[in-house]
Amino acid sequence: MRQLWGRKSENIAAYLFLLPFLIIYSMFMLYPIIRGFVTSLNKVSISMDYTFVGLANYADMFRDRYFWEALWNTFYFVLISTPSLIVVGLGLALIVNAKLKGTTLLRSVFFLPFVLSISVISSIWVFILQPYTGLLNTFLHKLGVVQELFWLDEPQLAWISVLIATVWWTVGFNMVLFLAGLQEIPEDIYEAARIDGAGAWRQFTAITLPSIKSVMLLTVVLQTISSFKLFGQTYLMTKGGPGTSTRTLVQYIYEKGFIERDMGIASAMSYVLFVVTIVFAIIQFKLLSNKD
Structure with missing residues (x-):
């Protein structure tokens, strides 16, 4: 009886310690999710009056070609950005893990852009990519490229520009x-492989990649979710243009909700994006996770 009472006391104490977090989490996470779903089922006027319309917002959304x-556009960015950021991130990790001189400095240099805000990053790259006077075009002219490149005014070049800025910022x-995954691999395994005559590429494919499989899965999933939420780079660098060629779903949700004041459809689009992101994450877990 005394042991049972002791366990109950421990459980009560644990819940009391968790209570402040649960209250804050419910206020700022669970409640907005529920409220957003309720909003998606209503027409919301400028005065914030709710009129229940059921699934009409979803029907209007699916009939909208701009949606x-x-x-x-969001899918396209996920497809081009996720592999790029994975490959470049792994390459940089291999460089700084090589135990060469200066790798500590390189590690700081590679990570430094990540601490900057998106507005700063976008301003830097808009300056670099300007036509005629931009740093990149000036450098290309020095290399003999005569044609002027309008990086932010042509659809494909605009996507390349956004991709470059994103990689530089988040890689x-x-x-x-x-790097954390690479440093967990015992050096003895590499020494044994070298003794057996395995070259650098064989060590990478047979030891390094299998050993960081869990880190690879985590990184791919996190990067995919982050790419689905693309907004700042396109909004600040291209305004979704030229035309609407780089307008992503998050930017369209912003325009619908805060410019056109149609919060019902904006909420419906948000839930579609949420479902799509979750489905992609589940698929990646199924494909990349260990099946043992």
């Missing part, structure tokens, strides 16, 4: 994750 364009975080 499908924004969703495709440091992926590098740190991969």
Whole structure:
């Protein structure tokens, strides 16, 4: 009886310690999620009067061609950014893990852009990518490229510009994750492989990649979720243009909700994006996780 009472006391104490977090979490996470879903089922006027319309907002959303364009633009960025950030992040992690002189400085240099805000990053890259006087075009002219490149005014070049800015800004975080995984691999395994005659590429494919599989899964999932939420780079660098060629779903949600004041459809789009992101994350876990 005394042991049972002791366990109950421990449980009560644990819940009391968790209570402040649960209250804050419910206020700022659970309540907005529920309220957003309720909003998606209503027409919301400028005076914030709610009129229940059921699934009408979702029907209007699926009939909106700009919604499908924004969703495709988001998918396109996920497809080009996730592999780029994974490959570059792993490459940088291998460089700073090589135990060469100056790797500590390189580690700081590679990670430094990640601590900057998106407005700063966008301003830097808009300055670099300006036509005629931009740093990149000036450098290309020095190399003999005569044609003037309008990086932010042509659809494909605009996507390349956003991708470059995103990689430069966020790859440091992926590098740190991969570096943590690389440093967990025992050096004895590499020594045994070298004794058996395995070259650098064989060691990488047979030892390094299998050993960081869990880190790879985590990084891919986190990067995919982050890419689905793309907003700041396109909004600040291209304004979603030229035209609407780089307008992502998050930017369209922002325009619908805060410019057109249609909070019902904006909330419906938000939930579609949420479901799509969750589905992609589950698929990646199924494909990349260990099946043992």
